[in-house]
Amino acid sequence: MTWLERLKTIEQAPVILQAPRPIDDPKQLRLARLTNKGLSLDEAKEVNQRLDLRTQGDDRILCYECHHLKGYVGLWRCGNWRKAGIAIREAGAGLGDMVNLFQRCNGFNQSIKKVEL
Ligand code: SF4
Numbered sequence: 500m501t502w503l504e505r506l507k508t509i510e511q512a513p514v515i516l517q518a519p520r521p522i523d524d525p526k527q528l529r530l531a532r533l534t535n536k537g538l539s540l541d542e543a544k545e546v547n548q549r550l551d552l553r554t555q556g557d558d559r560i561l562c563y564e565c566h567h568l569k570g571y572v573g574l575w576r577c578g579n580w581r582k583a584g585i586a587i588r589e590a591g592a593g594l595g596d597m598v599n600l601f602q603r604c605n606g607f608n609q610s611i612k613k614v615e616l
Pocket residue numbers: 561562565566567568569576577578579580583585604605606607
């Protein structure tokens with residue numbers, strides 16, 4: 500028996516292709532986006548709840564909604580620090596707890612796109 504004949508006799512395991520299940524619940528989607536940024540599930544739930552409680556017409560934002568937010572948990576940095584007015588040099592662009600404050604930010608207002616949460 501040649502290797503080709505032997506190969507033909509090997510039963511192939513069925514390939515099961517599963518497309519990622521789309522998340523259709525907007526709250527779950529937002530949670531997923533926040534946890535993808537590095538927040539724990541509890542932190543993401545808290546941020547999610549705060550965003551839900553923001554009244555319509557309140558134009559303040561969280562940095563989590565901004566395209567310029569860089570970094571990871573605890574080491575958040577602003578990528579638009581000059582326009583945001585939070586630092587005079589890049590070394591001072593760390594945000595710390597400011598990411599959790601609702602604010603009106605010039606850096607955000609001038610950004611081209613808003614992160615969808
Ligand atoms: S530009 Fe403003 S809202 Fe955006 S990450 Fe910087 S400080 Fe936060």
